[in-house]
Amino acid sequence: MDLSTLVELAYLASAVLFVVGLKRMQSPATARPGNALAASAMLLAILATLVDNQVLDWTGILIGVVLGGLIGAVAARTVKMTAMPEMVGLFNAFGGGASAMVAAAEYVRLQEAGALMAAGTGVTIALSLLIGAVTFSGSVIAFGKLNGMVTGNPVTFPGQKPVNALLFVVILALGGMVAGLLAVVGGLTPLTTFAVFSGLALLLGVLLVIPIGGADMPVVISLLNSYSGLAASAAGFIIGNMVLIISGALVGAAGLFLTMLMCKAMNRSLANVMFGAFGQAGGKAALASGEKKPVRSVDAEQAALVMAYAQSVIVVPGYGLAVAQAQHELKKVMDLLTERGVDVRFAVHPVAGRMPGHMNVLLAEADVSYDLLYDLDEINDDFKNTDVVLIVGANDVVNPEARDPQSVIAGMPILDVAYARNVIVVKRSLSPGFAGIDNPLFYMENTMMFFSDAKKAMSDVAKEVREA
């Protein structure tokens, strides 16, 4: 067997390991080895590539690997779990950027060699660059919006959609020229055409993400994750490498599926997330702000007593919990209640936190056993038999308004907390959540409002439960 056959077999093994690794990610018990398997598949693919290619000069390769490895390792070690969505966004930017670089390098090489480019190669170079560049600049903007460097508000200007559409047409035309399908106009050199094409692709990524609100960024990052897979696949077509095509396609499918899942959990279409600001679709307007309704307010002692003498408690954590960094204090309350014989479980809404499953990560960080975390479908029927529901930093996902067909959040899947015997809501104020609408849950007879910062509330409650 010659070397190139061996290398191809190594690539095949690598592709299989990626599939098996992803498969093992289906269960928490095997997910970690699954991830390690995917990482070893990557190492195998890299080694096979280095063996297969006559490396002319190792300097650049070593610089890239050492520098990239250091930056990646430090970022991965130091990032806070609450900042996970923007970290994934930033890593994703680099993945897309890398595919764009492959396309650029190959285009420049072909131009320098004066080689005639096959139409197929030209198209895949243009595609890989376009998708990679949009992924890069779009992900950077999404990262900025999540960590506050770029305003989280939708940035809009008059005629935005026509401008974007026009830009897209210009990019397609330039892409056609790069691919050699269209004649180059205006006497531009191929490299100049390519540079303009790349610049406009980067601009398109910015313009596509900038009008989307900060709260929708996880959906955007998930979609861009899918794009970075497609860009890698396109790069695989350029250099005729199957492992790139396969892995890219796997990621492309995974990202798209996750994106659809997120949209479904928010009861919105992908088009609505990408092109429509939330709440502009009409429907019942928010409650007049002047309207005052009575609420029942409680303090830490009262809240602690209700829970300490209950048989069953379901905790509903939301993003407010993560913002306040209160997951460790909440875990303490949970432990104290469990010691007293109270049955404590967690109900995790699919969009709790800042991306699907984010809340599970935050609770895992606080050492909450994952078999205590229940999905919406698993636990929704249990609320009616539950003594106390403790809601910490969640709002829209427990809003019974979603059952009203006139509401802007009509049809959004919610946790049916209102059916529990007692509901304790820990919240700073009565202010509305991301959907911008009032929550009737707060004014219900069996609801107690505990106005406080989540972290302080939980440590106060822990103290009171101990004394109860």
Added chain:
Amino acid sequence: MGEMLIGLYVFVLATVAGRELIGKVPPTLHTPLMSGANAISGIAIVGALVVTASAESRLVTILGVVGITMATINVVGGFMVTDRMLEMFKKN
């Protein structure tokens, strides 16, 4: 069958496989999954290595090395941060 067409076959089949694989992951693992899948998209490093290895001009080398650096950040950072998350998932 041309190389492009074989590539297309592989691409379509891998897409179907990816969709089928991911559909069964419980919501608990969606964040690590997104991050793990993101690390796999760093496979572009293979492309970057190929173009850099055979680079004969300074410009191609620079583009390739920037690509290697970006992809390595994605790969190393992505797999490590996913491992960090999964390490925390414990059952009592």
